[in-house]
Structure formats: structure tokens, C-alpha cells
Amino acid sequence: MTAATPTARRAPGSLAGRIVVWAVFAVLFAYMTVQSVGNLVTVSQSVRAFNEFLGTASGGSTLTRDTPWVWLVLDIAIAPVAxxxxxxxSRRARLAVTIGIFVLAFAAAGALWLDLQLFVPRLLDF
Known part of the structure; x- marks a missing residue:
């Protein structure tokens, strides 16, 4: 750095505010991830129980379903990636911009997450 290069200093409150935003959205995204893991467990158990039931029926093996692992794993990955x-x-953004970016990321991840939450059971259509 030369003497002519200006240096920008952040206010200490700005960093504290950004840390609060990061923590709040970390909890929200973690909740979304936990719900996705619950969906994976529930759907895989339902598919397994359905297939076991069909195994006891005459000719039921032709109706068995596969667990949609790709969609379930994608559902889990949405929140952490977002x-x-x-x-x-938002690593170098002001507090207001950081809030906007996280709200936008949460809305986008929530839309994708909810679509997959509703799409996966439709794939099975028991």
C-alpha cells in the first residue's frame, strides 16, 4: 500500500451487526436443513414400508417405488449452499446490503426447498 491508497475502516458496530445477521440466518438455514433431513428420513421409511407391503401382496412387486435420493439430497443441500x-x-458489504443479501438468499432457498418438499411426495404418489 502506498500513501496515496485510501484505507476504509469499518465502524465496530457494523461488524457486530453483521455477525448478528449471520447468526440469525445461520439458525434459520439450519432449521431448513433439519427439516430436510426429517423429510429424507420420513420419505425413505415410507417407501421402504410401502415396498415391504407390496412384497406380501400377489404381483405387488411390479408396483414398487424407488426412493428419490437425488431430490432428497438436493433438498438437504439447498440451505447450506445458499x-x-x-x-x-456479503463478506465486504455494509450492514444494510448484508441484510438484503441474506433475505434474498433465504427467500430463494425457501422457494426451492418448499418446491422440493412438495415435489418429492408427488414422485411417489402412493
């Missing part, structure tokens, strides 16, 4: 992208995008 959080990391928002964290990366």
Missing part, C-alpha cells in the same frame, strides 16, 4: 453463497457475497 448460506455459504450469501456469506461470500
Amino acid at each position: 448460506f455459504v453463497v450469501a456469506l461470500w457475497a
